[in-house]
Amino acid sequence: APPSLRGLFTTEEMQTAHKLRDLALRDNRSYEMLERLTTEVGARLAGSEADLRAVNWAVAFMQSLKLDKVWKEPVQYPVWERISESASVISPFPHKLQITALGHSISTPEQGIQAEILRVADLAALKALPAGAAQGKIVFIDHKLRKSAEYGDVASGRSRGASEAARKGAVALVIRSVGTDSHRLPHTGVMHYDDGAPQIPAAAMSNPDADLLNRMLQRGQPVKLDLRLQTRSAPDFTSYNVIGEWSGTELPDEYVLIGGHLDSWDPGTGALDDGAGCMITAGALDCLIRQGLRPRRSIRLVFYANEEQGLLGGKAYHTAHQQEISRIQAASEADSGQGPVKRLDSRVRPEALGIVRQMQEVLAPLGVAAGGNQAHPGPDMGVLHDAGAASFGLSMQADDYFDYHHTADDTFDKVEPARIRQSCAAYAVFAWMAAQSPLHFGSGPALKKS
Amino acid sequence: APPSLRGLFTTEEMQTAHKLRDLALRDNRSYEMLERLTTEVGARLAGSEADLRAVNWAVAFMQSLKLDKVWKEPVQYPVWERISESASVISPFPHKLQITALGHSISTPEQGIQAEILRVADLAALKALPAGAAQGKIVFIDHKLRKSAEYGDVASGRSRGASEAARKGAVALVIRSVGTDSHRLPHTGVMHYDDGAPQIPAAAMSNPDADLLNRMLQRGQPVKLDLRLQTRSAPDFTSYNVIGEWSGTELPDEYVLIGGHLDSWDPGTGALDDGAGCMITAGALDCLIRQGLRPRRSIRLVFYANEEQGLLGGKAYHTAHQQEISRIQAASEADSGQGPVKRLDSRVRPEALGIVRQMQEVLAPLGVAAGGNQAHPGPDMGVLHDAGAASFGLSMQADDYFDYHHTADDTFDKVEPARIRQSCAAYAVFAWMAAQSPLHFGSGPALKKS
Ligand SMILES: [Zn+2]
Ligand SMILES: [Zn+2]
Ligand SMILES: [Zn+2]
Ligand SMILES: [Zn+2]
Numbered sequence: 001a002p003p004s005l006r007g008l009f010t011t012e013e014m015q016t017a018h019k020l021r022d023l024a025l026r027d028n029r030s031y032e033m034l035e036r037l038t039t040e041v042g043a044r045l046a047g048s049e050a051d052l053r054a055v056n057w058a059v060a061f062m063q064s065l066k067l068d069k070v071w072k073e074p075v076q077y078p079v080w081e082r083i084s085e086s087a088s089v090i091s092p093f094p095h096k097l098q099i100t101a102l103g104h105s106i107s108t109p110e111q112g113i114q115a116e117i118l119r120v121a122d123l124a125a126l127k128a129l130p131a132g133a134a135q136g137k138i139v140f141i142d143h144k145l146r147k148s149a150e151y152g153d154v155a156s157g158r159s160r161g162a163s164e165a166a167r168k169g170a171v172a173l174v175i176r177s178v179g180t181d182s183h184r185l186p187h188t189g190v191m192h193y194d195d196g197a198p199q200i201p202a203a204a205m206s207n208p209d210a211d212l213l214n215r216m217l218q219r220g221q222p223v224k225l226d227l228r229l230q231t232r233s234a235p236d237f238t239s240y241n242v243i244g245e246w247s248g249t250e251l252p253d254e255y256v257l258i259g260g261h262l263d264s265w266d267p268g269t270g271a272l273d274d275g276a277g278c279m280i281t282a283g284a285l286d287c288l289i290r291q292g293l294r295p296r297r298s299i300r301l302v303f304y305a306n307e308e309q310g311l312l313g314g315k316a317y318h319t320a321h322q323q324e325i326s327r328i329q330a331a332s333e334a335d336s337g338q339g340p341v342k343r344l345d346s347r348v349r350p351e352a353l354g355i356v357r358q359m360q361e362v363l364a365p366l367g368v369a370a371g372g373n374q375a376h377p378g379p380d381m382g383v384l385h386d387a388g389a390a391s392f393g394l395s396m397q398a399d400d401y402f403d404y405h406h407t408a409d410d411t412f413d414k415v416e417p418a419r420i421r422q423s424c425a426a427y428a429v430f431a432w433m434a435a436q437s438p439l440h441f442g443s444g445p446a447l448k449k450s
Numbered sequence: 451a452p453p454s455l456r457g458l459f460t461t462e463e464m465q466t467a468h469k470l471r472d473l474a475l476r477d478n479r480s481y482e483m484l485e486r487l488t489t490e491v492g493a494r495l496a497g498s499e500a501d502l503r504a505v506n507w508a509v510a511f512m513q514s515l516k517l518d519k520v521w522k523e524p525v526q527y528p529v530w531e532r533i534s535e536s537a538s539v540i541s542p543f544p545h546k547l548q549i550t551a552l553g554h555s556i557s558t559p560e561q562g563i564q565a566e567i568l569r570v571a572d573l574a575a576l577k578a579l580p581a582g583a584a585q586g587k588i589v590f591i592d593h594k595l596r597k598s599a600e601y602g603d604v605a606s607g608r609s610r611g612a613s614e615a616a617r618k619g620a621v622a623l624v625i626r627s628v629g630t631d632s633h634r635l636p637h638t639g640v641m642h643y644d645d646g647a648p649q650i651p652a653a654a655m656s657n658p659d660a661d662l663l664n665r666m667l668q669r670g671q672p673v674k675l676d677l678r679l680q681t682r683s684a685p686d687f688t689s690y691n692v693i694g695e696w697s698g699t700e701l702p703d704e705y706v707l708i709g710g711h712l713d714s715w716d717p718g719t720g721a722l723d724d725g726a727g728c729m730i731t732a733g734a735l736d737c738l739i740r741q742g743l744r745p746r747r748s749i750r751l752v753f754y755a756n757e758e759q760g761l762l763g764g765k766a767y768h769t770a771h772q773q774e775i776s777r778i779q780a781a782s783e784a785d786s787g788q789g790p791v792k793r794l795d796s797r798v799r800p801e802a803l804g805i806v807r808q809m810q811e812v813l814a815p816l817g818v819a820a821g822g823n824q825a826h827p828g829p830d831m832g833v834l835h836d837a838g839a840a841s842f843g844l845s846m847q848a849d850d851y852f853d854y855h856h857t858a859d860d861t862f863d864k865v866e867p868a869r870i871r872q873s874c875a876a877y878a879v880f881a882w883m884a885a886q887s888p889l890h891f892g893s894g895p896a897l898k899k900s
Contacts, residue, residue, distance in 0.1 A: 039665045042545045050544075094500075095492045095719070098858060183633055184718070185857040208861040211721075215862070216488045268634070269545070269662075408548060408634040411658040412665075 001273045006419035007438035009358050009384065013226050017362045017429055018345055020264065020291060022099030024425035025366070031417045032284025034112060038269040038412040045266040046306035047079035048235045049382070054262050055240045056276075062244035067301070069247070072240035075305040077315040079237045080104050082266065083230035085203060086176070088115060090224045092216060097209045099174065100186040102202040102231045103309055104193070111171050112228035113201065117421050119217055120344060121209050123157040135169030142176050142210055148398040156180050158189050158204065160196040164325035172227050173202040176210035181403035183224040184208050184414060188265050188406045190309050239263075239305040241313045248297040248435060255298040256434040257331040257389075258284065258427060261307030261380055268410030272401060277378075278303050280420060295435035297329050307335070314380025318387065325387050326444040332427075333378025336392030337401040338415055339423030344430070345371030345393040347385070349442025359433045365424055371395070390441035392434070394426055411412040457888035459808050466770035467498040467812045467879055470741060470827050475651075475747035480733025481720035481867045483511070483639060484726060488719040488862040495716040496756035497529035497687045504712050505690045508728075508753050512694035517751070519697070522690035525755040527764040529687045529700070532716065533680035535653060537624070540564060542666060549624065549660045550717065551679045552608060552652040553640040553759055562678035563588065563617040563622050563651065569667055573607040576614045585619035588675055592626050592660055598848040604628050605639065612652040622677050626660035631853035634658050637857045638715050640759050651679045689713075691763045697746040697887060705748040706884045707781040707839075708734065708877060711757030711830055718860030722851060726754050727784030730870060745885035747779050754830040757785070760822070764830025767835035768837065775837050776894040780884040782842040782877075783828025784847045787883035788865055789873030794880070795821030795843040797835070799892025809883045816872055838898030842884070844876055847848050 003142065009017070037057070044054040055072065064068040069208035080103055087097040120126045122143040126134075132314045141157040155178050161172040177187035184206045193199045205213075214224045242262065248254065260277025264270020285301050304313030330348075344363055346356040360370040377385050385391045397419075404410045434441070459467070489505070494504040505522065512520040530553055565588045570576045576584075591607040605628050612623040627637035634656045643649045650858075655663075666673045674872040692712065698704065710727025714720020735751050753761030780798075794813055794898040796806040803823065810820040825843035827835050834843045854860045884891070 012649070035665065039662065040543050044541060093490050093492060182863050183635065184861065186635060208859070208863045211863050212489065212861070215485065409658070411634065413632050413658045413661050 005257050009438065012413045013436060014358065014395050017102040017433055020293065020432055021362055021366065021368065021425050021429045022286065023291060023442065024284065024287045024428040025265055026350040027229045027287055027424065028421065029286055030279045030419055030424040031415065031420045033282055034271065034415060035278040035412060037275045037279060038271045043266045044264045044270045045081065045263060046239065046263040047077060048081060051239050051263060055242055058262055062301065064241060065244065065282065066247050066289060067244035068367065069245040071243055073243060073316065073320055075239050075241055075307065075313050075424050077150050077237055077306050078307065079234040080234050083232055085229050087225055087227045089206065090226050092219065092221045095212060097205040098184040098186055099203045101231050102204060103188060105191060105202040105229060105231055105331055106199050107230045108172065108201045108228055112222065112226050115171050116222045116224050116227050117213065118393055120236065121391045123161055123164060128159060129168050132169045134165055135218040136173055137170055138172045138227060139170040140174050140213060141166035142214065144176060145178050145180050145402055147180065147418045148402055151178065151402060155189065155408050159191050162200050162202040163194035166198040170200060172200050174227065175194050177203045177206055178406060179207060179402050179407065182207050183409065185407040185409050201227065203227065205230055207291060241305050241317055242303040244301045246289060246299045249294050250296040252298050252328045254329045255300045256303060256329050256431055257300050257381060258335050258431050259302035259304065261313060262303040263306045263308050265308060265406045266267065267408035269412065270410060271335045271412045271415055272404055273406065274335045276338045276415065277419065280334050280339065280423040281427050284431055287424065287428045288432055293432055295432055297435040298433050299431050311379055314383050315343065317380065318383040325384065325389055327422060328384060328443045329437065330390040330392050330441050331377040331381040331384050331389045331392055332430060333381045334394065335378045336396045336398050337394045338419045341366065341368050341394045341397040341426035342397050343369045343371045343425050345375035345395065346373050347375040347391040347447065348373065352439045352441045353406060355437050355439055359430060363426055366426055368426055388444050390443045392430060394430060396423065458804050459888065463886060464808065467883055470737065470743065470882055471812055471816065471875050471879045473741060474734065474737045474878040475871055476779065477587065477737055477874065478871065479736055480729045480750055480874040481865065481870045483732055483863060484721065484729040485862055485871065487725045487729060488721045492719045493716045493896065494714045494720055495531065496689065496713040496759050497527060501689050501713060505692055507714055508692040512692060512751065514692065515732065516739060517696055519695040521693055523693060523766065523770055525689050525691055525763050527687055527756050527762045529684040530759065531682050532618045533547050533682055535679050537653065537655065537675055537677045538708045540676050541808045542669065542671045542673065545662060547654040549635040549653045550636040550638045551681050552654060553638060554651040555641060555679060555681055556649050557680045558622065558651045558678055560600055561644060562676050564674065564676050565621050567663065567694045567697050568865065573611055573614060576611065579618050582804045583805055584615055587620055588622045588624055588677060589615035589620040589661060590624050591854050592664065594626060595628050595630050595852055597630065598793045598852055601852060608654065609641050612641055612650055613647035616648040616650045620650060622650050624677065627654045627655050627656055629852050629855060629857065632657050633856040635859050636659065651677065653674055653679055660825045684700065691755050691767055692753040696739060696749045699744050700746040702748050704777045704879055705750045706779050707750050707752060707831060708881050709752035709754065709761060711802060712753040713756045714760050715758060715856045717858035719862065720860060721862045722787045722854055722860050723856065724757065724785045726865065726870065730784050730789065730873040730876050733874040735882055737874065737878045738882055745882055747885040749809035749881050750887050757830050761829055762838065764833050767830065768833040775834065777841055778834060778839040778893045779887065780842050780891050781827040781831040781834050781891040782844055782880060783840045784877065786846045786848050786867060788869045789846045790869050791818050791844045791873050791876035792817065792847050793819045793821045793845040795825035795845065796823050797841040798823065799897060802889045802891045804856060805887050805889055809880060812879050813876055816876055818876055838894050840893045841898060842880060844880060846873065
């Protein structure tokens, strides 16, 4: 143990944590809560009428958990929605393709765009093209996601490909879906237009469709597509972060932040992304409450608005709470599916690492490995992390997550109760131990540099 | 051995069969042929322009195999096509559903049909309802396909549900897709309207959507749908069975029939149903030809038109060739995916069972079990079987076939070269041994009764 260690949990507290873990592991409520969200609300595209339906549902839901406080905080963002989308190969062989507009894409003309494709292996290959190389063409980024760990790299083609392609003269962008599956269900996701670059329409096709284009290209003939996207944008929409608090006994103004994002993409019902994260954390808090556990510090459950289109909820939370960074005992968002949790990382001051090890000791029987001290707390809480909040990462098994991510297939039938229960148990232990900790975890300017 | 056994293959012939099997097993041409069909033609809905494109492609393809004769025989049928299809839950919770019109379904009114659903477990439960029980409702047949063997039973709800529902007063039919998967890709397939029953629109939803409806129904509230189908029918279309022949030496007027159906449903590219069957059998014949094997009898490769909408190609073949039943040495169609072949069944006169056992001996190292003597030769050849043709069944492993069957997911990426090679080897052995057989297999009136 490091010499600076100044506090640890008592034997009695450790027993409470073990008991909480074991009870949560047998509790199916996170799963049932997720069933309710995906059935009673369904798809929750930010900026749609379903966004506000979801907010109202979430407020009533949190109230039903008997939290001490439930409130909403406004989040503003523009509206984007898909109206229609279709694509086909015109030549050398006619085929219909399964495509989806990328979030924030502009429309094509109503009569569509008909042009030859130019295949590039990935975003780097696109950037390396000479000026004008894609003049009049539809750039096709064919970057295949082989495993979850490559997501950030492969998704850069989705988020930044259109502007890069436009700078090379392209009239549209199509990408191979950023997904690990082989089904005819394209994966959507957000994209951004760089200031100054021409705006061109952008869509993703399913992996089997990308395979088909490759087979045509291997014949050495030009491949010509007809791409038709109709989307709609509008400037102002107000939604809400939905927040509930279970107040602490000794230090109620300090709090542990857990939660997920309430918005989803529109093709599926956001069961895994991120209904699961919301309900794993809600179920964890519910376990504490039903066992009558009131830790020293408060626990806040946050369902963020509009993570998908640019972390808008996370940024709004930070703006509204930037004076409270030092009062955030710990932050950890669940946004990588249903679990199980495989590793616990922290980012705390060194003096608190003994506490982290005690957490890891309680979580070890769940199959949770001990990680390092450079945790990231997830997308919406990333802003707080960057501002110096002590952070935890409960890394989840994600080998099938990107099979379903951002597709019509992200539905409740993919959820396995045992995986959700383990994740709920891990979050319950984390939340209670972080809130009950004898030590502050060090949020503030010092941690910001670490 | 039965006392009536009058002929067996010579040792030399058996060696040829072993060699053919081993060479075919290392030959990837069936796979490559299937790549060509699915890439260069794609979806092949009977009655569409793609139907005729496929026929032209198939004629050129068979010519490239250096067969002795290639010809087309006309097949007439009406046109049916889908124009648009959508459905949503209106209440208690709004959701978009993933649905597909069933083949031959009429349209809904343009403004759709809005009505409450009445769930029934299966077709039998629908039939058992009292008169008028479904008055004004959309009947929802919720029969789940759990394994391939149940296909015939479960598919009866698809083919016959609409007329049964209409007789109980229903305004439309929706069914749980007849598929073993859990993806948001509905399974289409043909349906029939009974004479005298009112015609109502009919569609299938994906399995996850059917699960969703069940979760809503479990809440005890009425579930109301909005169903919109636009389809089109036209009376007369002429397509073709495409036939190629490799002529025999001693008995060229007797022939072994192998093949598959060339048409497919429109959402996918008919890779497994039934591009695989066409190309497994084409590849098998191609192996024979390239090895310079000319058996005693001829081998005919038939790519049937429009199996999907009522065995139209099979019926036309029978009509055109009904005087030749006794000259069909053996018939076996491949129409259950990519294999591997797991069992060889026959329906031959008892005197020929020794030959069948020799076939089974050659196929045993491929993992092909010996079956019985009540084989069915597949859908299009079923009419010939019923007319007394000696028949063989090369049963294929089908545990994943109904994951993809009749969906957008029936695409080339699902095909595994090793499975296709094994199936090709089994068909090559079967075709050559049947055509080379020292005995006639007994097609004719006597076999008809067996
Ligand atoms: Zn997410
Ligand atoms: Zn997401
Ligand atoms: Zn078929
Ligand atoms: Zn079929």
